[in-house]
Amino acid sequence: MKLQCTVIASLALVAALGAQSPREEELARSQFQSGLDFLQSRRFAEAIKDFQTVVDSFPKSSVADAALVQIAMYQLDVARNPEAAQAATDKLLKEYPSGAAAPMAYVMAGRLAINKGRTATDVEAALASFERVPRLFPGSEAVAAANYYAGHTLWLVRRTEEALDRYRRVTMEYPRSIWAARATLAAAVCLVQTDRAVRALEELQRVRQEFPGTPEAATALNYNTIIYRLYVRPPQSPYAFSGKYIGSETAKFRDVVGISVNDAGQVMLGHKTGISIFDAKATLVKTVTAEEPSAFFVDEKGRLVTVRRDTLLAEGGDYAAIAIPQKDGKLRQADEIPSVLPLSNGDRLVADRRGKAVIRVGINGKYLKNFATLNAERLVMNKLEDIAILDRDTKSVVVVDRDGKQLIKILPKGTGYELDNPIDVAFDPFGNIYVLDRGKPSLHVFSSKNKLLASFSMPEKDPGAFPRPQAFGLDGAGRVYLFDDRSQRIQVYQ
């Protein structure tokens, strides 16, 4: 050991003597690490500032290319600014073609290609960029990332078996890389969607075994839970009341318009006087005051946006008024909006009650086009950007793709179920559709292929019964957070 330290020290001295500007390199590395630390704590503005400093002030340092990768990833994934992401990627490919981060530049290029659209041209461009990585950088771990995103691209265009093949390649070739964990999670989704849910259990468990303590391991636990609940556990009892309530008995929330549960386990309840936010331990942490909101959502910047009459009002004061052009050319204010869905490119889908339509508007509220002609009560979206529309008039749930093309329609009546007054709808991570029926208080779960997977109801007198369900949300493990008008609290089922 002592000999090793001596050798290391003497080599360090040799290296230091031979380095061009070690001081600058040291500064660059410190700045880069600072950026990573800010990124970890989601302080994106500070993080980007640090990365940009590295790129501008230390372009010859060993971390300048890695800083550009971080900038590109932020612009695409957080800022939703594909143009800026493209600029960073292009700079990376041009100025650092052989750098350590060059392989990831090709991965980013592929991601940007599929972000543009899902036409055959977009898909081929994306796949070609991903395929460059193993060809040009055969030993790089970015090959795992490239194969993962290639699988993701194929999955987005519903080439599920090919996607599964790519994901399998990642798990076989890079079993210890975090991309193997992500690929396994993605493969599990494919397996569930192709009716091989139980097979996914073993693979997901491997993620927990090989990558303990990671966010991927936590996701695997959630996925296992959903699969167990829907496909392994006896079908007659997919849920049971957990005994947990969210909100106090005295709170008495009224006119609940919706429930949302985010990845951190925070529960948001929209009601008459605003949006109440509860942490994962069910403690009320904040109430955003709003006067009789009809709906709410969280935008791409993480801001809570409430909907009142025709206006979308974001925290911080930004607002957008929704006006819909009529046949006579005049604009009509959308005065009753029961649901709004933010899309990945910043557009919004707005349920126009009066017009009995779902319209597409821009981030500034400007009308773009008609999306669907349905009297939508609720709009929800899955990871494929398929949209489930709860049609108030027909009491059915229509699932369309992001271009509005119908995929499935859950009718009010089918084998093993009947919807009397469907009031809310949600997707789980696998794309299964959950429908809450207020008329016959029950929750039904359908696969993405319109197969009834499970139904859940409770006798009225049982603790946790929900005789007057109003809204619900799902967390990552498929737990149901349901607001019942009788108890006037959120009740949790697992």
Add this chain to the structure above:
Amino acid sequence: MLIRKLALLLLLSAVLAPARPARAQAVDPQFSEAKRLFDSLDYDAALRALDLAISGLEAKPLQDAARREFLPGAYEMRARSKFGLGDVNGARADFVALLKINAGHALTGQVSPRVVALFEEAVKTTVTSVNLTVTPPTAKMELDGMPVPASSTLPVTVGEHTITADQIGYRKVQQAFTAEAGSTVTVTLTLERVSSVLNILTTPADVDVTIDGVKRGKTAAGPPPPTFAEAIARAKVTPAQVSAVMVIPDVSAGSHVIEFTRDCYVKAETRVPIDKPDDYTVGPIPLEHAVASLTVRASDPRAQVVIDGQTRGAAPFSTTELCEGEHTVELRAQSGRFFKRVQARTGDKLTIDGQLKPAFAVLSATGQPPGGTDLRIAVERLFDPSSAVTLFAPQADQVDQALRASQVPPTWLAFDANKRPLGGAPELVQRGEAGTKLATTFGAQGVAAVSVIDRNRVVLSILAVGSNDPDVLEVTLDNADSVRRAITQLDRMPAFFRPSIGMVGVDVADVAGVVVGGVDPSGPAAKAGIKVGDLVTKANNQPIADAAALAAALGTRKSNEDLNLEIKDRTGAVKQAAVKVSMTPRLIGISDQSLLVNAILVALRSRLLTPSEPAEEAIMRLNLAAALARVGAWNEARMELQNVKLPEGSGVANGTVQYLIGLCADRLGNRADAETAYRAAAASDSLLTEDGPPVRELAAAKLAELQRRAGQ
């Protein structure tokens, strides 16, 4: 009276004269012929022959041994021949000439008194004596260019002569004198001391002598002359132990430092003050044996011990004669090598317990600035803690020679961290062939190279014998964590078996216990009636919270032991199940890019040299085959697979073997064998690795691909 004196002198000179050198050359043929004729009393013919012989001998240089040996005799024979023919004057002249050549000459053989008288007459007129005295008496004397003893009385011909005296440390003296007939001339020479002389003795001999930093040579083997007996006795050594004298002339006044060095001896040093010109005796300087003892033991009983490149015998090995200094100690066996550089100091008792490990010879270092530390040795030292492999750097000149012989460029094994070849690298197969040849040359199980990427970041490439595809490992040399990570990666060896009860337990939120997510239909769990969806709540009476706890409980069991489980089935009914634990085989992922397959290859080959249980051997061979397939050695992989027999069943089993055989046959262009193997695999329940995927799906895809290719 005078004649008697002269006769006595002649006698003395004959005694004192320097011994004639042994005949320097064969007898002059003319001389021989002349002698024959003289001896046969054919004086006429002898005279003619002697004329020729004498003219031939006269033509030679004065110092010529033949001239000195035969000319006097020739003159004598001619003189006697002339006398015999009545030419007295001629005889007399020849005697005078004879005496001028050798003043101390005595007539030989039976000589008539008249000849003797004539000779004595010549002596009387031609020879006189000189009394020589020289100081110091050890000086070398020369009389007319011929060495003569110092301080002696010698016969000398009448006439002019020159005497010289010379000795190291003295100024040379030359003096002329005239010798007159009938009187002895006395010549006294005194040499002037002008410089000092060091007479150096060492014990032992063969010692390098350096004076004031200037090397002067080595002391030769002795013994020294008796004049040094006193110095030797003072040193309490025997003359046989002492070297010959090393004479260092012309040493200036002052203090001089003399160093004495010899391999395996402690360096000695002495200071000699020289204040006046004189002879100084230094020594005998004793040198102490500088050795350490070394004991070498080996983990492999077949290992040979090699020290500094020389094979010294089988291990265990001991020596008490390991010279002080740096040495390389190696153990070499078929299973691997142990390599260590040791620094021995006098009196050390070194013990080395060598663990032989498969070895990679580090042959090349690319991108290193010239004149720096040998990066290969730096890497050798940094990776010394590796428990799986040895990296060693053979001598640079041997490496250069071997690389030239293999005709590969210096960058042949140079890669960057993304495994892109640097410089002009040979094709894959050529690299594989060169690697195997070079590894064999150096008695290693593989070869390695180091490529400098930037600053202190390097990429280590390793290539096992028979492999066409190297592994690369990036290391930041001055970062201890980076080095540690690299060593951990190198040492990562897969386990070949793991305990199993034939079911997969999965974690589910909000559920206390472990849900059974999968059951092997032919495994112990299935036999115990456990089904998918059951809940394991206890193992060996201990509550089980999650899958990790169940795995830990399983890990405490040996093969064939029971693991007692409490199970809640899907109806909620509780039951107990005793499940037998089995050790299920594992297989490395043939596509797993994170494995250093070359390191695994050499480790497996080494392990297979030691006999093991048939089941374990079969799995090791299977893993070896997978590793060989991964590096493109398809033929060798196939040969290993032919020795692997596994039962049918789920997990890693016969179907796995068949699938791999199919891959090998496919790659080797043997379509029929590939198809047969793939069909067998497609009909099995086996997995490619213990975690999947099922080989039947993979084999089915391969069969489809074969058919597509056939259609094309």
